Amino acid sequence: MPVVADTCxxxxxxxxxxxxxxxxxxxxxxxxxxxxxxIKSDYAIEYVSSLIASDxxxxxxxxxxxxxxxxxxxxxxxxxxxxxxxxxPELYALAxxxxxxxxxxxxxxxxxxxxxxxxxLARLEVLGAIEVLEKAxxxxxxxxxxxxxxxxxxxxxxxxxxxxxxxxxxxENLRNKGYCR
Amino acid sequence: xxxxxxxxxxxEEEDREAREIRRKYADWNFINKQxxxxxxxxxxxxxxxxxxGAAKLAGMSIDEFNKLRIEANIPVVG
Numbered sequence: 001m002p003v004v005a006d007t008c009x010x011x012x013x014x015x016x017x018x019x020x021x022x023x024x025x026x027x028x029x030x031x032x033x034x035x036x037x038x039i040k041s042d043y044a045i046e047y048v049s050s051l052i053a054s055d056x057x058x059x060x061x062x063x064x065x066x067x068x069x070x071x072x073x074x075x076x077x078x079x080x081x082x083x084x085x086x087x088x089p090e091l092y093a094l095a096x097x098x099x100x101x102x103x104x105x106x107x108x109x110x111x112x113x114x115x116x117x118x119x120x121l122a123r124l125e126v127l128g129a130i131e132v133l134e135k136a137x138x139x140x141x142x143x144x145x146x147x148x149x150x151x152x153x154x155x156x157x158x159x160x161x162x163x164x165x166x167x168x169x170x171x172e173n174l175r176n177k178g179y180c181r
Numbered sequence: 182x183x184x185x186x187x188x189x190x191x192x193e194e195e196d197r198e199a200r201e202i203r204r205k206y207a208d209w210n211f212i213n214k215q216x217x218x219x220x221x222x223x224x225x226x227x228x229x230x231x232x233x234g235a236a237k238l239a240g241m242s243i244d245e246f247n248k249l250r251i252e253a254n255i256p257v258v259g
Contacts, residue, residue, distance in 0.1 A: 163258060
């Protein structure tokens with residue numbers, strides 16, 4: 001199943017030595033034009049270019065139906081003090097995920113909390129790197145022997161650390177299901 | 182929408198833990214040598230974890246700011 005991704009996720013993921021996991025897991029990545037405008041680093045440009053060249057990245061047009069959802073989400077986020085700042089690119093990713101009924105990849109705290117709180121987004125699956133790596137282990141894309149080292153590799157390559165409790169919970173879940181030794 | 186108190190507490194705890202991790206790992210020598218605008222943006226990122234807001238403060242694209250926060254040894258936590 002394809003997946004929608006926002007800029008921060010792609011910027012981080014592009015630095016990961018095993019970034020091929022994403023396409024192996026989801027097949028196709030849907031983004032908005034924002035990503036193309038925002039990427040500047042060699043890592044991200046090279047990664048996005050390679051995805052476009054291999055027909056694995058689809059740039060979805062920003063239509064009026066997407067904009068209507070974005071305006072609704074923005075209006076909701078502004079009014080709820082529990083939701084940290086969410087900017088347009090992340091809102092467009094959430095709106096695309098909702099319209100296309102596809103999971104959304106984002107690390108943005110505001111976007112993740114908006115998805116938890118907004119009644120319309122109740123069915124939307126929002127994933128960060130930790131959940132993507134967990135899925136990759138469950139799907140057998142990452143070997144069971146690498147089930148702890150893969151999280152360390154991601155942290156080293158991207159300087160992205162996972163909250164201790166969440167990581168422990170993911171590892172315990174994987175062990176309980178026999179996906180991790 | 183009403184959400185369980187436990188989840189709200191978990192979010193607060195995650196925010197606190199993330200802030201502490203960013204403060205702990207940050208290269209304060211590097212940060213303190215930066216021009217005021219860049220320094221303010223890095224400190225804002227340490228305190229909030231808001232990459233996009235920090236990039237705007239620094240007058241950079243989000244990707245450029247990401248490179249800067251890596252140079253400053255500030256992890257993204259999440």
